[in-house]
Amino acid sequence: MEDKVYKAGEDYEKEFSPRDYLDTFYNFDSGPVAEREIIKFSLQNLHHTFSVGGIRGDVLIDIGTGPTIYQLLSACEVFREIIVADYTPQNLQELQKWLKKEPGAYDWSSIVKHVCELEGDRSRWQEKEAKLRKTVTRVLKCDVTKTPPLGSAQVPLADCVLTFLAMECACLDVETYRAALRRLADLLKPGGHLVTMVTLCFQHYMVGPKKFSGVYLEKETVEKALQDAGCQVQKCNCVPLRYSQAFCDGLCFIVARKGPSA
Numbered sequence: 001m002e003d004k005v006y007k008a009g010e011d012y013e014k015e016f017s018p019r020d021y022l023d024t025f026y027n028f029d030s031g032p033v034a035e036r037e038i039i040k041f042s043l044q045n046l047h048h049t050f051s052v053g054g055i056r057g058d059v060l061i062d063i064g065t066g067p068t069i070y071q072l073l074s075a076c077e078v079f080r081e082i083i084v085a086d087y088t089p090q091n092l093q094e095l096q097k098w099l100k101k102e103p104g105a106y107d108w109s110s111i112v113k114h115v116c117e118l119e120g121d122r123s124r125w126q127e128k129e130a131k132l133r134k135t136v137t138r139v140l141k142c143d144v145t146k147t148p149p150l151g152s153a154q155v156p157l158a159d160c161v162l163t164f165l166a167m168e169c170a171c172l173d174v175e176t177y178r179a180a181l182r183r184l185a186d187l188l189k190p191g192g193h194l195v196t197m198v199t200l201c202f203q204h205y206m207v208g209p210k211k212f213s214g215v216y217l218e219k220e221t222v223e224k225a226l227q228d229a230g231c232q233v234q235k236c237n238c239v240p241l242r243y244s245q246a247f248c249d250g251l252c253f254i255v256a257r258k259g260p261s262a
């Protein structure tokens, strides 16, 4: 393990290895039990939100997508178009590899099968992979610390903005986090939903031998930041699950709705 602690910004571009990240946190079959339980928690909440929860629409924008697709597997059934965005070029490349079925792409099949099982038919996993590949229409560069976060890209206002485990990495202090959430709310139509998963009391996580830090957030800080960004919290599901490869004190899945005039 290296002593240095890497931070938001250029460190991601230079030091973040998508494969180390995927192997550490998304090895569903033979990775650590803790990480597997957290993936299941995420998938269950996403399934609920985008099925019985009734959140659906034309456009979903996922911010801080990283090299992962698990967070889009339920949503791709109920949105016409998904736009994904991340700060780190090598994450966007890793994503494109999977989207274009290129050799060496990460194998998400176990996780896709699990989501299909939640939806009632494990056998349709290849159909779901094809559906997601078709629904993701754009892969964009973004920086949530900048206004606008998607730079010069022209995107429609979204019915849903998703951001999973990313804002606490992209922001190094609470003020930056609050400003980032306001930028995400600006991407939403009035009445649209912001769906997020946050690591509570986050300090750092391991990506291979490298330690990356972020902002320490308590549940109340997250809820207040959402409210101040014009979003009303509709669901806040916090659990004391902890990663084996990250230092935090639980996880929180949140659904918030942007007010009609925010």
Ligand SMILES: C[S@@+](CC[C@H](N)C(=O)[O-])C[C@H]1O[C@@H](n2cnc3c(N)ncnc32)[C@H](O)[C@@H]1O
Pocket: 008, 009, 012, 063, 064, 065, 066, 067, 068, 071, 086, 087, 088, 091, 142, 143, 144, 145, 163, 164, 165, 166, 167, 169, 170, 171
């Ligand atoms: C822990 S990963 C989360 C990836 C994925 N969403 C997941 O659920 O596993 C954190 C992500 O935040 C992204 N990130 C870091 N700084 C950012 C910024 N300023 N704007 C947007 N994304 C950023 C990183 O590139 C990385 O993909």
